Amino acid sequence: MGTRKTAAKKSPAGETPAPAESDGHYRVYWPRTRRRAALKPLAQRPQSLAGKKIAFLWDYVFRGDEIFGILQKELSDRYPGMTFVNYAEFGNTHGSDEHQVVASLPNKLKELKVDAVISGMGC
Amino acid sequence: MCEEAGVPASTLCCEGFVGLAKATSIGLGMPTIPVAVVPGHTNVQSTLELRSNVLETTLRNVIDNLTTQPEAGVFGDEPEDGAMVFEGSFEAVNDHFVEQEWSDGLPIVPPTRARIEAFLAHTDEPPEKVLGVMLPDSRAATIWSVAVNGVMAGCRPEYMPVLVALAEAMADPYYGVEHSGNTPGGETLIIVNGPIVKELGLNYTQGVMRDGFRPNTSIGRFWRLYLRNVAGFLLHKNDKATFGNTWRVVIAENEDCLTKIGWNTVAEDMGMARGANAVTISRHTGGNLSVSLSGDVRRDMLPYLADSVVRQVNWQIMFTVGQGMGTLRPQVLITPILAETFFKAGITKQDLKQYLFDHARMPAREFERILRDWTLKPTWDLVQEVRLGTIPKVFAESDDPNRMVPIVWEPNDYMIAVTGDPMRNSAYVFGHNGILGYPVTHEIRLPKGWKTH
Numbered sequence: 001m002g003t004r005k006t007a008a009k010k011s012p013a014g015e016t017p018a019p020a021e022s023d024g025h026y027r028v029y030w031p032r033t034r035r036r037a038a039l040k041p042l043a044q045r046p047q048s049l050a051g052k053k054i055a056f057l058w059d060y061v062f063r064g065d066e067i068f069g070i071l072q073k074e075l076s077d078r079y080p081g082m083t084f085v086n087y088a089e090f091g092n093t094h095g096s097d098e099h100q101v102v103a104s105l106p107n108k109l110k111e112l113k114v115d116a117v118i119s120g121m122g123c
Numbered sequence: 124m125c126e127e128a129g130v131p132a133s134t135l136c137c138e139g140f141v142g143l144a145k146a147t148s149i150g151l152g153m154p155t156i157p158v159a160v161v162p163g164h165t166n167v168q169s170t171l172e173l174r175s176n177v178l179e180t181t182l183r184n185v186i187d188n189l190t191t192q193p194e195a196g197v198f199g200d201e202p203e204d205g206a207m208v209f210e211g212s213f214e215a216v217n218d219h220f221v222e223q224e225w226s227d228g229l230p231i232v233p234p235t236r237a238r239i240e241a242f243l244a245h246t247d248e249p250p251e252k253v254l255g256v257m258l259p260d261s262r263a264a265t266i267w268s269v270a271v272n273g274v275m276a277g278c279r280p281e282y283m284p285v286l287v288a289l290a291e292a293m294a295d296p297y298y299g300v301e302h303s304g305n306t307p308g309g310e311t312l313i314i315v316n317g318p319i320v321k322e323l324g325l326n327y328t329q330g331v332m333r334d335g336f337r338p339n340t341s342i343g344r345f346w347r348l349y350l351r352n353v354a355g356f357l358l359h360k361n362d363k364a365t366f367g368n369t370w371r372v373v374i375a376e377n378e379d380c381l382t383k384i385g386w387n388t389v390a391e392d393m394g395m396a397r398g399a400n401a402v403t404i405s406r407h408t409g410g411n412l413s414v415s416l417s418g419d420v421r422r423d424m425l426p427y428l429a430d431s432v433v434r435q436v437n438w439q440i441m442f443t444v445g446q447g448m449g450t451l452r453p454q455v456l457i458t459p460i461l462a463e464t465f466f467k468a469g470i471t472k473q474d475l476k477q478y479l480f481d482h483a484r485m486p487a488r489e490f491e492r493i494l495r496d497w498t499l500k501p502t503w504d505l506v507q508e509v510r511l512g513t514i515p516k517v518f519a520e521s522d523d524p525n526r527m528v529p530i531v532w533e534p535n536d537y538m539i540a541v542t543g544d545p546m547r548n549s550a551y552v553f554g555h556n557g558i559l560g561y562p563v564t565h566e567i568r569l570p571k572g573w574k575t576h
């Protein structure tokens with residue numbers, strides 16, 4: 001549909017006519033701020049999971065416990081010497097004490113000599 | 124956290140959350156962190172379907188994620204803080220802001236330097252001051268960005284002290300802004316207290332939750348714009364609200380009534396001094412009206428109110444026992460005439476909280492059934508939890524499955540505000556979102572020489 005021009009409403013005789021409609025001109029500023037997080041390198045991956053210790057982290061929702069059971073069985077069958085640390089060792093990563101649980105992870109993973117983590121569930 | 128500690132990780136996500144994982148990983152500084160997908164959604168699959176999906180897809184993803192080194196990540200270019208980013212007509216500015224995902228879809232007021240500076244004149248804080256850094260985008264909440272978003276929302280410059288307090292509250296770790304894009308899609312309720320309510324002309328009487336008063340409406344809109352532009356919650360990206368809702372119009376308490384009957388304000392209950400200007404925020408998935416509380420206070424009105432409170436809570440008890448552990452804070456609004464009627468019946472605000480704690484209850488077997496069958500949480504045995512010392516004894520005063528148990532841990536978990544039509548006898552109860560928007564209160568600091576007009 002094209003632009004339809006209509007006659008401007010005329011002002012009563014003797015009054016100053018209304019100015020033509022103006023859409024203005026604005027110089028506007030960014031409503032965001034730059035991200036404060038720096039790029040972080042990801043951890044070095046092993047070539048194989050054989051003999052590695054895997055920890056499960058869980059937010060206690062969306063059947064993570066069932067999925068971890070399936071993964072543990074299948075990974076153990078494929079890779080000899082794998083061991084696993086249960087999610088209960090770490091606490092709920094999405095509960096009322098989640099900040100403490102997450103903050104404690106680096107030390108806990110180090111203490112337990114964990115090689116890799118499987119964390120769930122985002123649903 | 125695991126990757127930063129040098130431990131490779133594979134995060135498991137249902138299919139519908141892969142986009143969110145991607146968006147969130149950028150804010151965490153790890154844009155290439157790998158994700159293992161669970162096809163569909165776990166909670167609608169049979170045991171066999173889930174097993175099949177995990178074996179066919181998730182297992183392979185996990186192995187790849189843990190044994191293949193991801194490529195190094197890069198960030199896209201962004202403007203500098205405080206940069207001028209566009210110039211053009213009102214319409215062109217609005218189109219640009221929509222294209223850049225900086226707008227909520229309604230027309231915004233173009234944030235020009237003159238308008239931003241008018242807002243900055245209503246705070247003693249420097250523009251570059253950082254009030255906090257917010258997930259998921261890890262952007263800094265600065266005074267400047269508060270002003271820009273306040274302009275865009277249609278606020279007046281003198282609302283700036285309220286906006287700054289809200290940005291501080293949003294960044295408060297107890298509130299948990301990082302959960303603002305979660306499945307329940309709750310919206311934040313903002314309650315304003317103090318002399319500033321009248322100074323800014325906030326509606327605190329009839330129709331208090333309806334748009335129509337500039338401060339109530341535009342400050343509410345500011346909240347959502349700031350969540351979008353600085354915290355980083357965009358639909359189809361970091362905001363995964365299943366249904367969602369629009370932002371809530373800000374409410375204020377009727378402090379004339381509270382003074383008359385000697386009840387605390389919400390801000391006082393949260394630790395502020397009487398007469399202090401303050402904002403209180405909490406996040407709710409919904410709410411409902413309890414219309415026309417009538418008759419005798421103790422025989423008729425209070426039982427009706429307690430029943431209304433229980434009816435707003437079903438799955439949310441996971442924030443009482445289980446996921447949240449004592450973080451459910453039901454919010455109740457009552458009108459001035461109801462508050463005065465309770466007062467005349469000898470009921471204090473603390474009495475009202477105690478009444479709701481004692482009477483807004485459900486049978487223990489029902490409480491446990493909801494937890495066990497509907498929230499699929501492993502924590503549902505109340506007697507066992509009391510034995511373990513993880514919840515208060517009131518949840519297992521006997522082992523009778525029909526015993527009545529509270530829906531919160533203690534009377535002070537109830538939040539009661541007096542507002543709305545002074546001459547109507549109704550109440551409103553919100554369904555709280557527990558740890559996903561825990562109540563916090565922040566002082567509104569006025570600049571030296573404060574005047575509103």
